[in-house]
Amino acid sequence: MSFTPDSRASLSRYWSTIEASAGIGQGRPGGLARLTLTDSDREMRDLFVSWCREAGLTVEIDTMGSIFGRREGTDPTLPPVMIGSHLDTQINGGRFDGIAGVLAGLEVVRSLNDAGHVTRRPLVIVDWTNEEGARFSPPMVASGVYAGRYALDWAHDLISDDGARFGDELARIGYLGEKPCGGEVDAYFELHIEQGPILDAEGREVGVVTGGYPSHGIRVRFTGETAHTGPTPMDLRHNALVAGARFLTAVDDIGWDYAVHDGKATGSRLAAWPNKPGILSDTAECVADVRHPDPITARVMAEKMRRAAQEAAARAGCTAMIEDEWVWGGDIFDAGLIGLIRGEAIRQGYNWRDIQSQAGHDAYHMAPRFPTAMIFTPCKGGITHNNNENCTPEDIAPALNMLLHAVVARADR
Template identity: 80%
Template sequence: MTFSADTRADLDRFWSTLETSAQIGVGRPGGLSRLTLSDDDRQMRDVFTGWCRDAGLSVEVDELGSIFARRDGTDNSLPPILIGSHLDTQINGGRFDGIAGVLAGLEVVRSLNDAGHVTRRPIVVVDWTNEEGARFSPPMVASGCFVGKYAVDWVKDLIGDDGARFGDELARIGYDGSRPCKAGEIDAYYELHIEQGPILDAEKRQVGVVTGGYPSHGMRVQFSGQTAHTGPTPMDLRHNALIAGARFLTAVDDIGWDFAVGDGKATGSRLAAWPNKPGILSDSAQAIADVRHPDPVTARVMAEKMRRAVFESAAKAGCTAVIEDEWFWGGDIFDAEMVAGIRDEAKRMGYDWRDIQSQAGHDAYFLATHCPTAMIFTPCEGGITHNNAENCGPDDFLAGLNILLHAVVARADR
């Protein structure tokens, strides 16, 4: 067998890897709760690296635990093609978010092995650590560090809600690797992902060609107040950080409604206070929020309103506020040539496709700041995601998997 225009990935083999993954870190019925650097994460990593070695790939782990499984090319002096996503899940996650992208990369190299085809450039399949940020906030820290957004030590010092330190957990599960968390020269990065939205499913499309992402602004805010008794303390003498955080998050939600007609969205995703007990006012609270909109100017307006809400909310509650971290992703960040290549493959193979924007955050956003990058979306039932009811069938991946295979080979052989 040789690689040709008619070569197709082995859908049944790909689906079997997804089914194996679905048994590791089971959460609510039908879903997963495989938080990063947990014992379940270690088990999945062990299974994945075993599959990679069985496929003849050399495996390296970097300083933040991201896994790089390399298939050599005929000219290893050339920069590699990376295919990646993540194997960690949300606390109430589904079986496909991120996972499908990593295992699609594995299926690409398995299909090349079947065809006996060695690409000119090396191909590297990547599992990025902590994409979700469900245990250690913010999300996507490993890919962010990889491209220079974060420092390794800063990431390793992150503390989860369970009190665990990122670096300690990395060492505990045995994935504190020696490869530097530094990108180096990369020819291109591809990421296949379920849409996490309802458009492809509603339109009965087989695949989405991702042209960019909704410009998104987010922040983590620390509110500081003072503990006091909830009974005798007069209202004008209270400094309740919990209320400051709550005011901020409701203000952010209002921003979302103000811009909802143009498909703007605003989310208050986290409020953690201390002591957070009856009878006592909280002296600290951490809040996380974000805004996003398809128009970049409008997204910036929403972000400025969110920033103002931080300090207005703190003042109303008699507290102070510090914006501890801010992030931005999205926009027209994907490589036009790669996007066109994906679109051309969809047309050539006769799949029902459409251009689409991503509305969620992905590791691809960080990679796009460093090298040519593109994404492929596959449909998911009703767009339900970050939920145990997230659902796809094998045929939902047929088009995306084969387009990924041929787009990667075309890029790697040039």
């Protein structure tokens, strides 16, 4: 058997790995709650490592806990072609978000093993740690360290809601690796479910991702003062919980102001302390973001979001400090790789369209440093970050086969 233009991945074998993953860290019916660096994350990591080794890959773990499975090329001196995504999930996550992409990389390797084809450049499959940011904020932190956006020590010192330290949890589950973060990459590919309704609504088989919605996010800490809810006069209150609530409502209003042109604004987190009856909260932490297809408009929305934090604090008699800010998206993906993927869609006869990503992905951190591209597969109704997230094998097959051939074309050049 050899690798030919008509070669196809084994859909049944691929789907068996999806089903095995779906049994680890189960949450609500049909979904997953496999938060990063938890015991269920360790169990999934262990299974993935065993699959990599069975496929003949050399496995390394870096100092952020990301897992790299390397298949050597005929010229091992060349930078590798990398295929990646993540195996961690949201607290009410689905079975495909990120997982579909990591396991697609594994299936590419297995298909090449079946064909007896060794690419010129090495291939590396990667499972990035903490893409979701559901336990440790911000999201996509390990790929950010790999690409030089974040410092390793800063990432290791991140603290979760349950008081755990990122670096300590890596060590606890046995995935504090020794491989330094970073290294040269020839190209980075990421297959992902769309996480939106466009492909499904249009009956498209696959999406060629041309870029991402410019997105701006912030983490804000409001500081006030505890006091009794009964006798404390309104003009003497410094309720951080109220400041946070006002801020998040203002962010939501920003989204509605720009919704006609597909702008979006989200208040996704409010964590206050003490957050108990009978006492005003003296601290509140909020996370919010804005997104818009036009980068200038996105920046305007971001400035309004920053001002809303200060205005909310002033109205509640508190102070506001922006502790973290991030920017993602734009026209960041490589034109050559986009053309390669689009060419495969045409050659293989799939019903495709160009599409922008509206969610964050590890590819966003990789793109400024290395040629990067993404392939989207449809998901039913665009439902995601939800236990009802759903795809069929037939939904994913076109993207999987396009990934296989695009990777080989890039790695053999």
